[in-house]
Amino acid sequence: MQIILFHLMPYADLDLEAGRKNGTVWVRLPNRHFDPQKGHRLYNRYLDELEYAEQLGFDAVSVNEHHQTAYGLMPSPIVTASALARRTKRVRIAILGSALPLREHPLMVAEEHAMIDVISGGRLISGFVRGIGAEYHSFGVNPTVSHERFHEAHDLIVRAWTEPGPFPFQGKHYSVQYVNLWPRPYQRPHPPIWIPSQGSKETIDWASHPERRYTYLQTFSPAKVVQRYLGMYRDRCSGYGYEAQDSQLGWAVPVYVADTDEQARREAKPHFEAFRNVFVKMPLEMLLPPGYTSRESLKNVMKAKAQMFGDVTIDQAIELGLFVCGSGKTVLKAFEAYWNDMRFGNLLVLCQFGTLPAELTRKNMEFFAREVMPRLKPL
């Protein structure tokens, strides 16, 4: 199993009361709540944490893209991945992912990812996402064309990476007379492509297609839901006539490890609950603008609204497998059991979440790296 340290880089100094009162930290939380002095310290602290992961023996580090929110301070994962490309030597660097429909031009994404791949000597893992619903409100991009922009951007990027240039590309959203990438990516035919998702049949059908076989990551979902979607991916592969490799499946989940179960829960509780009940939260209209999902999926979410949009305690989250927390022994046992059920070849652990401070984050990473990771890697 490949173990990846995943970071969201939240604005951990957030005035939580302001976030709660505003109902969400996305789109409309006034940016006077962001203090650049504190931001300076946070960015450098978070980059240090990602670099420390290499020392601790993680296989990869991962960054992602979110806009205009205290949930994550990485509007451009390119910036953080670039810094990591120079400061690390061994770990793979995963961008999970670039929000293709939100970017003005996919060629920029192709170029920037290729640069990082070349600078890092082929250590890049490229991830592509559509961006979450809130970001369509923030950016003005029409959510009803989100899917078609994503697919067209993806096609242009992969062709730019793999086909000899110059060649013309004529799409509906993007037209380029001369696609001719300098630099071409270091890895051949191109960096691995991973697709993070909250779970969607359409995404699974597309990612698992034999022409692509992209690694599918289920992000921050109850373990049962993770199992359902990873199972769906495997079934889809069988339907296409091939067997999925474990390396095509991944799970991204927040983790906290301490000396004892009791201590782990006590230390993680306020920070996890701030993550789940303040940083993640947003109203339905913000999460799912029209066209972002099919209307059938939207109706299903509306039915599950109370459950999805209510608060969750740390105990409920652990019970649901939304959070893996406890002593090294407990966490290892939990992951072994989940792995037996799901056989995911990539585990992305979020060792910093919500307001978790630097000291506890490092301690958590160390515990995980010492007591859990060595036993999971051979799986």
Place this chain on the structure above:
Amino acid sequence: MKFTDGFIEVDGCRTHLRRGGSGQPLLYLHGASGAPAIMPFMERLAARFDVLVPEHPGYGLSDEPQWLENIHDAAYFYLDFLKRLNLQKAVVVGSSMGGWMALEMAVRDTSRIESLVLVGPAGIAAPGVHPADIFLMPPEEVIRSLFHDQKLAAQRLAEPVTPESLDIALKNRHTTARLAWEPRLHDPFLPKWLHRIDVPVKIVWGAQDRILPVAFAHQFKKFLPHAELHIMEHAGHLPQMEKPDAFCEIVCR
């Protein structure tokens, strides 16, 4: 007044159409929330006009054609619609999004249009003023913001939600986003061509409009200097529903 209820096909789109009354044709183009029923103002207008109330492509019971991607597509559709039914000298009454469609039609071709009545139309931007964010507001808040008289909003909110009405609401919302998400509720290139509108225009605006504030009316007046402007007190975004008598009087005048 009895309205017939049926479908016609225009540009490959099966279009839901209600029609009532007789006389000069009057085409009513509804706003973002659709035209689910015949309203009292439509009945009154049918005493004088041949009133046609279609549901736009992508709304209500009409098809969702692949080709419908922007407001210009809707405008060409309605120009074809006038031709298909061979309507002459039509009065085109458009509310909100429907007003925007009427404008986009009229900059292209007024040969079958006698006049326009625009009711709180979308379609242009105005400096320093923004439409309410109908996509981020919860649906109940959108309905409250449509009306000045909150009794009408309460009535609307009290209507039972059926699986069918929910499907239609989501469909209407989807099409509205498709046509008007970005640029939000306007076409930046429309003002350049508004001078082409060579038929009489009446602009009707609710003084208490909370969706498209009345400042937009004054901006329209700059581009359409010959338009009659009627600002109706004690009315929100749908003066035709809140003040049907006064509204019909303006249309018939």
